[in-house]
Amino acid sequence: MNNELKNAENHLSKSAFENLKIWFFDERYKEFHTEIEKLIIDEKWEELEESFFKVLEFGTAGRRGKVGVGPNRINLITISESAQALADYLKLKKEHNLSVAIGWDVRNSSKKLSRRCAEVLAANQIKVFYFDYPRSTPELSFAVRELKASAGIVISASHNPPQDNGIKVYWNDGAQVSSPNDENIMKIAQNIKDIKIGNFEELKQSGKIQILGKEIDEKYINTNTKLSVGKNRNAKIVFSPIHGTGSTNLLQTLKSAGFKDIVLVDEQMNFDGDFSTLPDKKPNPENLSANKMAIKKLRQVCANIALTTDPDADRICVMSLEKNGEVRSFSGNQTAILAADYLFSKIHDKINKYENLYFKDRRFICKSFVTTDALNALAKKYGIRIYDDLMVGFKFIGKKILQKESEGEIFVAGFEESLGGLVGDQTRDKDAATIGLIISELASDLQKNNKTLGEKLDEIYSEIGFFTEKTESVEFSGSDGFNKMQEIMQKVKSGEETFGATKIKDFDNLTEINVATGEKSRFNMLEGGNAVSFEFMKPENRITIRPSGTEPKIKIYAQWLFAKKEDCAKIEEIITDFKRRILDEC
CATH class of the missing domain: 3.40.120.10 (Alpha-D-Glucose-1,6-Bisphosphate, subunit A, domain 3)
Structure with missing residues (x-):
């Protein structure tokens, strides 16, 4: 085996080879020795490099x-x-x-x-x-x-x-x-x-x-059900957990809340770690491919909405059958707008009828800094406090809840652009069940008035402005990809390329630069992080880049506030051009 190890040393980076030796010779890893030896003999250098570097x-x-x-x-x-x-x-x-x-x-x-x-x-x-x-x-x-x-x-x-x-x-x-x-x-x-x-x-x-046992399940579902803010239960709902655990939380919450007309995508109700019904095997409800069966069922049964959840059922995708027969799939930002507006309106009505001003002034929501600023506009409209000084990751929303509740404030909801949201403080992570309940109640109210979710969203935009968002990713793999990610982030932070921005924010050191004057100023966040934001003329027009915390990719978030609905399509050109320049110039 010595010759094979020498051969491995010639094909692997220093860090990969050092880690490989530890795993191959240390008794703690003996259960993997045969597998490692086979990879070396078969000269699977790329796999070994990625596994050990x-x-x-x-x-x-x-x-x-x-x-x-x-x-x-x-x-x-x-x-x-x-x-x-x-x-x-x-x-x-x-x-x-x-x-x-x-x-x-x-x-x-x-x-x-x-x-x-x-x-x-x-x-x-x-x-x-x-x-x-x-x-x-x-x-x-x-x-x-x-x-x-x-x-x-x-x-x-x-x-x-x-x-x-x-x-x-x-x-x-x-x-x-x-x-x-x-x-x-x-x-x-x-x-x-x-x-x-x-x-x-x-x-x-x-x-x-x-x-x-079942006791915890029942307490969890009952607590979710108490978050109900609407009375109507007439919406027809298609549901798919995409082979995941959504059948244990969202489906049970809807049933407990009294929704009767729920049509299941039967082929995707079973637990299946291979996600067999998905051709690309990617159970991400952000992707159209993961929702195809739910969309097909939505059309077949002429339901009002379809809901899909990811494998651990913290994220939810909402789709609506519109009056023209088209299915409208809502982004995480759009779902947040719909849920927030409905919640805020119900809270506003409740305060006006029953509660004193003490409670009115102490309610708050949270969102990550890359989540739509439409939520800021809605919070202002309804008099709800909003905290948006949060990096990506629901842990920061959880931390902010803990901080503000200790100061006597009342948490209403938290949102992230990647289909993540939470209503109520009974859990401290994203929960498809609570967002799904609120959206289903909204859909029921709208159905009673012969309206769709799409029509409601357009009404909201007409009032607060056409906030438009688009997220793209640049994927990398292996040690070379990891190094390229670091190189891009370092170059962007250096300020060598401004991409035509008027202001640049570095979230690592919480410093903002005015490009025209070179003036630097500090800004506040709950915690800093590895991200850079480029602002174009006004705060609502910005592009942010950050490396994913869970996958080998750099994510690009674009948000623009347009005056007219027909201008919203311009976001595609904006983010495509920025993505090209990042790859070409960094």
Whole structure:
């Protein structure tokens, strides 16, 4: 094998080869030795490079990537290291009765990986509350709060392809772990030497692992149902979980709330980690390909709306059958506008009828800084506070909720442009169930008045202005791609290229530059992050770029405020030109 290793050294980067040697010779990784040896003998250099060139990082709240061998892959070792790191960090706090709730989604490796997390935590004398059946991510967040757990874990890769999986960590408030806790856990994970692993069945018998039953499910659904703000239930709704856990949260919430006319996409109701009905195997409801069966059913049964959810059911796509027979699919920003306007109008009516001004002035919503500024316009219209000083990642919304509730403010809803939203404070992560409930009630009210969601959205735009958004991604792969991503971000931050902007914001150092004068000023965020925003003449016209925290890609977010509806199509040209210039000039 020495000759093969020398050959590997000649084909791999220094970091990849050093990590490969550790995994090949260290007894901790013996279960992978045969697989590594085969990859070397078969000269799978590209796969080896991608698997070993770095340690899989914590992204927006955990680790996510391809399942496979190596430190840059999701496997029993990297998951065990993450669980052990969480255990070690929790024990540093020297609190009594430490506990962790664990949930998992429908992916083929999720049950195995979640059981390993339970085995590690329980072996470290930490009580484990374990869902023995796939559940949605928001229900895990709810369980952490309901059970007063010290932390939570979800095994899921959200809307990624079948070959991916991941681990997401939650703190005791039910929100995704954030700074400094996420950084501290990652530091510990990078230096793990010993991992304690017990036997799942033995730990269950001893009571160190407790299986969660239907009681938590029922409490979660009942809490969601109480968020109802409308009375009508006449909308006809098509629903598909796209083989994921949406059948356990959104569907049950709608049924509990009294919706009767729900048409299921039967072919996609089963749990299936291969997402077999999707030709491209990408269960992302942001993509048309993931929603084709729901759209077909929407037309077949002449329903009012269709709702689809991603595998862990925190994101939701809303579609509407319009009067001209066309199906209108709403972006995350547009769904947020519809949900927010409906919520705000109901709150406004309630305040005017029943509540005093104390409550009126203390309600607030949150949004990430790349989410539509139409929400700012709506918040101003209805007198709702809005906090938009938040980086991408719902953990920042969770952190802001905790901060503002401690100051006596009342959380209404939070939104992200990527189909993510939350109504109410019962969970602290995106929840397709709560957004789906509000949209279904809105659709019912509109149906009673012979209106569609599309018509309602156009009415809102006519009043506040035509906010138009478009998001695109530039994908990279392997160590070369990783380096290219860093190179692009560094060059953009250097200020060498302004792209015709009038102001440039660097969210790492929270500095804004006036391009014309060169004057620098500070701006406030809850936390900074790796992103740059280019403003064109006014704050509502901007383009932002940032590297994804969960995938090897740079995301480009464009927002423009147009005076006329017919001008909105210009956003396509704006973002296409910017994307081309980023690749050509950086």
